[in-house]
Amino acid sequence: MERNHPPAGKQSMSKKPLFITATGTGIGKTATTTALCWQLRQKGKAVTALKPVISGYTTEDETSDTALILKACGISPTPEAIAAISPWRFKAPLAPNMAGALEGREIDFHALVEFCRDQQALAAGQTIVEGVGGVHVPLNSTHTTADWMQALNWPTLLVTGSYLGAISHTLSALEVLQHRNIPVRAIIISESENSTVSPHETMATLELFVRGAAPVIMIPHMGDSARPNMGDSARPNMGDSARPHMGDSARLWTRWPPLSWICDE
Numbered sequence: 001m002e003r004n005h006p007p008a009g010k011q012s013m014s015k016k017p018l019f020i021t022a023t024g025t026g027i028g029k030t031a032t033t034t035a036l037c038w039q040l041r042q043k044g045k046a047v048t049a050l051k052p053v054i055s056g057y058t059t060e061d062e063t064s065d066t067a068l069i070l071k072a073c074g075i076s077p078t079p080e081a082i083a084a085i086s087p088w089r090f091k092a093p094l095a096p097n098m099a100g101a102l103e104g105r106e107i108d109f110h111a112l113v114e115f116c117r118d119q120q121a122l123a124a125g126q127t128i129v130e131g132v133g134g135v136h137v138p139l140n141s142t143h144t145t146a147d148w149m150q151a152l153n154w155p156t157l158l159v160t161g162s163y164l165g166a167i168s169h170t171l172s173a174l175e176v177l178q179h180r181n182i183p184v185r186a187i188i189i190s191e192s193e194n195s196t197v198s199p200h201e202t203m204a205t206l207e208l209f210v211r212g213a214a215p216v217i218m219i220p221h222m223g224d225s226a227r228p229n230m231g232d233s234a235r236p237n238m239g240d241s242a243r244p245h246m247g248d249s250a251r252l253w254t255r256w257p258p259l260s261w262i263c264d265e
């Protein structure tokens, strides 16, 4: 994976926050977030990962994005831990504005931005925020995820796939980010399952059209989805001591190619 080496002349990213966005939902944001958390921790670095807004969330779901992120950080996904990193939780698997409307509540956009800033100010090391869906998901009746990213202005990873249509989605998303002066740290192609399009050709074509705006990194599909089999559900705290007994939920992030250089100095 030669392409996973740091680009020449990259700037110091130590302790800088990172926002993970994507071309859409189910693309690989959580997989990338958990892999990064795991890799940073393996290097002995402190990491604070947040999933401030989650929809389609139920308390019983041991494989929610929030639970997976906590586990990758070695934290047991207790109700308190979940509430601490995901204050805005909605039941319906819908855009947050619609999911919120069903529950008669709405995200306070400024509180959301403040939450991220405050958590980053408190964090000892790297802060990573997983967004929600793609770059223009309505959060409430006035703001989308693009407004959230713009307000934070944090370095951003744009995760995409190799599915048919991904190139257009990626370039459209990139244009939105660039238009709003949101720094794009890298574009990650997480190879889509059963894609009819070559991920290598997707990468080559994206590199042509991205024109050096950000490095393009390809992550192969790692086989079985890591999400459903929670063989470790009886032992939710997956700290380093749990490694020899890890269930499938942990295997994806341990197999992910090196990405932590994105956060390195």
Ligand SMILES: Nc1ncnc2c1ncn2[C@@H]1O[C@H](COP(=O)(O)OP(=O)(O)O)[C@@H](O)[C@H]1O
Residues within 6 Å of the ligand: 022, 024, 025, 026, 027, 028, 029, 030, 031, 032, 065, 190, 191, 219, 220, 221, 222, 223, 224, 225, 226, 227, 252
């Ligand atoms: N490169 C990959 N290899 C294997 N499985 C992947 C890969 N990327 C994503 N997945 C799986 O695809 C599903 C959707 O990914 P996820 O990270 O949850 O997307 P998002 O957070 O963008 O909604 C999950 O089951 C995840 O484990």
Ligand SMILES: [Mg+2]
Residues within 6 Å of the ligand: 029, 030, 031, 065, 130
């Ligand atoms: Mg996710």
